[in-house]
Amino acid sequence: MKEANTPNSIYLFDMLNGGKKLAYGKNPEDALEVLSLRLTPEEMEHIVRTKYRRIKSKDLISHVHELG
Numbered sequence: 001m002k003e004a005n006t007p008n009s010i011y012l013f014d015m016l017n018g019g020k021k022l023a024y025g026k027n028p029e030d031a032l033e034v035l036s037l038r039l040t041p042e043e044m045e046h047i048v049r050t051k052y053r054r055i056k057s058k059d060l061i062s063h064v065h066e067l068g
Contacts, residue, residue, distance in 0.1 A: 012063060014051035020066040021047055028052050 011031045012020040021039075025031030031052075036044055055063060 010055050010057055010060065011052045012055055012066065014048040016046045016048065020063070022060075022063075022067055028054075 008024045008026060009031070011023050011025070011028055013023060013028075013032070013035075015021055021035060023031035023035040025034050028049075032044075032047070032049060035047070
């Protein structure tokens with residue numbers, strides 16, 4: 001039950017086209033796993049898995065223009 005209390009974070013992953021993908025999870029690897037549930041394998045190939053930034057939910061609105 002302890003896992004359920006672990007807070008998730010929001011991550012912005014860089015994409016090869018210059019955009020960003022929004023994902024959430026306990027850590028960047030978990031966020032990528034969650035992202036893979038809603039994207040196709042081809043779409044996942046465009047994500048730079050090593051380039052990401054953790055953001056606060058209250059700052060999300062200031063990053064909307066970056067999403068791709």
